[in-house]
Amino acid sequence: DTEVTQTPKHLVMGMTNKKSLKCEQHMGHRAMYWYKQKAKKPPELMFVYSYEKLSINESVPSRFSPECPNSSLLNLHLHALQPEDSALYLCASSHPRTGQVHNEQFFGPGTRLTVL
Amino acid sequence: KNQVEQSPQSLIILEGKNCTLQCNYTVSPFSNLRWYKQDTGRGPVSLTIMTFSENTKSNGRYTATLDADTKQSSLHITASQLSDSASYICVVIAAGGTSYGKLTFGQGTILTVHP
Numbered sequence: 001d002t003e004v005t006q007t008p009k010h011l012v013m014g015m016t017n018k019k020s021l022k023c024e025q026h027m028g029h030r031a032m033y034w035y036k037q038k039a040k041k042p043p044e045l046m047f048v049y050s051y052e053k054l055s056i057n058e059s060v061p062s063r064f065s066p067e068c069p070n071s072s073l074l075n076l077h078l079h080a081l082q083p084e085d086s087a088l089y090l091c092a093s094s095h096p097r098t099g100q101v102h103n104e105q106f107f108g109p110g111t112r113l114t115v116l
Numbered sequence: 117k118n119q120v121e122q123s124p125q126s127l128i129i130l131e132g133k134n135c136t137l138q139c140n141y142t143v144s145p146f147s148n149l150r151w152y153k154q155d156t157g158r159g160p161v162s163l164t165i166m167t168f169s170e171n172t173k174s175n176g177r178y179t180a181t182l183d184a185d186t187k188q189s190s191l192h193i194t195a196s197q198l199s200d201s202a203s204y205i206c207v208v209i210a211a212g213g214t215s216y217g218k219l220t221f222g223q224g225t226i227l228t229v230h231p
Contacts, residue, residue, distance in 0.1 A: 004159070042205060042221030043160070056218075090159050104150070105219065107159030 004108035006091050012114045015081060021111045023074040023091030031055075032074040033105065034066060035090040043090055049074060081115045088112055118143040120208050120222035128228045133196055137225045139189040139206030147211035151180050151191045154203045154224070163191070163204075193227075201229045 004025045013019050023032065031050045035043035048056035049068040063085075065077040074091055092105040120141045129135050141149070148167045152160035164173045164180040166189065173180050177200075179192045193200055206222040 006159075040203075040224075040226070042223055045218065088157065092159075104162055104165060107152075107161070109159045110157065112157060 004091055004093055004106050006089075006108040006111050008111060009109070010112045010114075012116065013078065013081065014116050015083070017081075018077070018079045020078065021076040021089055021091075021113075023076075023093075023108055024072055025093040025106070025108075026072055027093065027106065028071075029093035029095055029106070030071055031094045032068060033092040033094075034064075034074070034076050035092065035107075037088045037090055037110070039087075047076075078113075081113075083115050086113055086115045118208070118210060118220045120206055120220050122204075122206050122222035122225050124225060125223070126226040126228070128230060129196055131196060131198055131229050131231050134192065134194050135196060135227065137191045137193075137204050137206075137227070139191070139222055141187050141189070141206070141208045141220070141222075143208040143210050143220050145211040146184060146187075147209045149180075149182055149189050150207045150209070151178070151189075152205045152207060154205055156202070160205055196227075196229045198229050198231060201227060203227070 007022045033048050034046040036046055037043040045058050046060045047066045052068045063080045067075040088110045090110045091108040094105045123138045148165055150165045151163040153163055154160040163178050164175050166173055166182045168184050177194045182189045203224040203226050205224045207219045
């Protein structure tokens with residue numbers, strides 16, 4: 001299995017809702033990432049987990065709460081979002097090796113989030 | 117500040133024609149450079165990964181070049197197909213730092229192939 005899967009593909013939520021995005025990979029990767037991508041812009045890094053521990057939080061608002069229950073799963077819990085949070089949310093995974101040459105990140109298809 | 121600049125921003129070509137996309141970067145110290153293809157509403161898919169010592173790398177109809185001295189890379193697409201219509205993103209990874217490598221993304225070039 002050489003792919004990263006994300007669910008749901010599309011999500012519409014109100015500003016008072018609580019929802020979760022899910023990401024799964026079975027490539028044995030021990031680093032997992034959340035990115036946010038607005039239309040016609042490059043992805044922006046939000047969080048990095050390495051060996052199930054949060055390693056990087058790019059000053060993301062607390063209404064986004066990541067969780068890594070095990071080495072294959074990564075969740076992003078959403079609460080009290082704003083309309084400007086509407087975007088494509090991408091998950092990625094990689095081997096956290098010290099040699100970065102082979103540290104390719106594999107991206108999932110993304111979840112298209114719309115906040116009303 | 118690490119930056120990656122791509123040109124052109126958008127490009128329209130006819131099916132069967134060739135095209136070349138450009139990427140200039142100021143990421144230092146350099147580790148590797150990647151070209152990704154991203155279809156609308158989908159995640160990026162890696163086309164090539166190039167290290168400091170590699171000048172050219174091909175993947176089917178895609179050929180990437182790297183000039184580490186001038187810090188420039190190009191992606192050449194041969195005999196374009198309608199399915200090549202997508203955003204092409206240049207990504208550069210700096211050496212050192214964390215072992216998982218923080219990516220610096222270019223803004224992308226939107227390629228449209230017309231029949």
